[in-house]
Amino acid sequence: MQSESILKVKDLKTSFFDEGNEIKAVDGVTFDVPQGKTLGIVGESGSGKSISALSILQLIDEPGKIIGGEVIFKGKNLLENSDKEMRKIRGNQISMIFQEPMTSLNPTQTVGQQIREAYKTHQGIGKKEGNKKAIEMLKTVGIPSPERRIDQYPFELSGGMRQRVMIAMALACKPELLIADEPTTALDVTIQAQIIELIKELQKDLGMSVIMITHDLGVIAETCDYVAVMYGGKVVEYRDVITLFKDPKHPYTVGLLNSLPRHDIEQEELIPIKGTVPSPDEMPAGCRFASRCPFATEHCFVNLPELIDIEENGQIRCWIYTDEWDGDQEVKVYEPERTS
């Protein structure tokens, strides 16, 4: 693991409780965010990627509850913090931006009021000075004529503009860590390209670390340094981005890459992953992916593999890569020549 990590998440567990049933949304998630780098978290709906991010900031509401693990930010476990201490961190040292800028901005407040609030809360800056800083921030995120925009309401802005405003709010206090939860999913591709470019530039300028949560492997490839692939509430593979795409190891990661229709190359056919994500009560006790994995043995269904180191800064959770593998010894999960 990297020596310099701004955030270490260890065995994080968040569950939702519904009429006595426990739904394990995040089930022992472990990952590192190296200082100044971007960690991508990729996975399909229900994999627990968003809940992991919300858990870092303790933004989990009833009936959800963080039930275990550690979230170590600059050496201190955030889960031991009081509500008051967390409020000082949110929007200040760690900020978050969300997928849908319309529902995450306050429709009854002007853009200026919402950005000023961050300065007021964390730095005690008044209206006049706050306005100046807000205009500065809007300029930074590339909003034209910010002096005029500052008095407008969110409904007066386009989707791309709203996302820029949200980024301006999030970055107002120059956070050390930005958590971006599907920040471009609701946007058209030409606007997505603008926003991705913006986040990358700001990261360079401010030296921020970023957690980029997305279902889009293209966005991962273009923005991230490290990637955590999640399935069924667990990290199944953690690699640096180049290695992940060149030599994916987990059958789920390989399945994702094989089912992705690409615009940049001609593909004969897509190879889907069979079946669907099992419901929580049908989830295998062993490897969560066993029911959809083409290589799974009986051992896989019953026993949960550990997340083991396979290289420097690379981990995998799969029996195939252990000595206990009792299936086909010759199994090749990934044959690079097939996809190039």
Place this chain on the structure above:
Amino acid sequence: MSQKELLKVENLKQYFPIKGGVFGRTINNVKAVDNISFTVYEGETVSIVGESGCGKSTTGRSILRLDEPTEGNVQFDGVDLLSLNKRKLRQKRKDLQIIFQDPYASLNPRQTVSQMLNEAMEIQNVVPKNERRKRIAELMELVGLQPYQADRFPHEFSGGQRQRIGIARALSVDPKLIIADEAVSALDVSIQAQILNLMKRFQRELNLTYLFISHDLGVVRHISDRIIVMYLGKIVEIGDKKSIFENVQHPYTKALLSAIPVPDPEKKKERIILKGDVPSPINPPTGCRFHTRCPFATDKCRKEEPVLRNLDYMEENHQVACHYVKQIHDGEHKQVY
């Protein structure tokens, strides 16, 4: 591929009036689709791509007369769809089915799958009553579901399974053309690949024709024979898949393709970042509608509207609406920004 014209759209316009003022008069129009023409041949897949508000979904809905078109001509299998009365149109819809994006909203939550499929067959009168049960079981298996699941309600299925039901419903009446409006956009990639493979298989086996509406160029490249690119209600480029992806001409299509993130971290590529947002279709820009964002735009683009045309260095079916396409291709016309 046979070259029989199955669907022919000519000068299609779809304006949505904006009412206002004291008397509720029409004060302006949203020009969602503004004078587009194209042909779909039997057995092929034509995709319409573009960003939100370009009019791609409206085009699909206008063809089926789910929204009554403002102007134009839609010929389907030799029949003028716009001249049909309600009853005749309903009969004709047997041949033209649509699959929607949201598998949660497009299935009736109070009907079991079996009731749904039964109703479709009943309305179109395609299968005799005593054989419908068997046909439903066949359809379920065809789309990869278990026949016993036909007695379940939509909420008992996952998103991917619901989209399979939507496809089963469309197939239940033996259509010739299926309009798929963002049919796989709401699905996770692993499920999306299952549905795409399924649709491709049906096309081969049942000789279906698809009009595939999508914003996802990866999906479009995978499924299409020909591609139509729309921007603000107009067609800006049309051509075979190969020529669109390998010999792209229009500055908008170029920007669109370059904007898509590539799932390969080692592939370096030049990205064209367009400035600004898509303008409002209420008062679309004069001349070429793309001129407000186009890196090559000149005064001519602001004044004169370009028409679709083919140039000698392009494939036969490839047409582009841009004044400077040749000059840009020859490197004689440089970017303004």
